[in-house]
Amino acid sequence: MTADTATGTMHIGELAEKTGLSLRTIRHYDEIGLLKASGRTEGGFRLYTQEDLSRLILIRRMKPLGFSLEEMIELLKVIDILQGGESGSDNPEVREELGNFIRLAVERREKLQQQLKMADEFLDLLRRQ
Incomplete structure (x- = not known):
């Protein structure tokens, strides 16, 4: 299945490939509401x-940073x-929540960097054998 150029949509197979x-x-992701299909074909395809x-x-x-669904x-x-221009975009609580996610992402990224450094050190030890 390929993209429908007339409507600018694509089927799930193309989305998976991309x-x-x-x-x-x-x-x-569709079933749990993380990414709902924007529409369906007459045949029911997403x-x-x-x-x-x-x-x-x-x-x-988000996945490599270990965020749960x-x-x-x-x-x-x-x-x-924030992107929708809703009245909540000026809400300090929404901004604070975004800040919390940013801090969490930074912490998880730093942990991944430490793990990568340890992996590099391990590879160096193996290569010296």
Whole structure:
């Protein structure tokens, strides 16, 4: 299945190909509300937009930092409020919640950097054998 150039939509297979995620993962994200399909064909196939692709890429970038699905849903809600121009975008609580996610991401990134450094040291030890 390929993208529908007339409507700018794509089927789940193309979305999976562009993101490197499995069809099963994308379907699961739909089922739990993390990434709902923007529409359906007459045959019931999921249709996704470029915006959906961008959102899925954002979700994919959260995965290496160990965000749970629940955390991803909460963060996407915050992002939707801030990008949607809703009255909540000026809400200090929403900004604070975003700040908390940023701090958490920074902490997790630093932990990954430490793990990568240890892995590099381990490889150096092996190579010296």
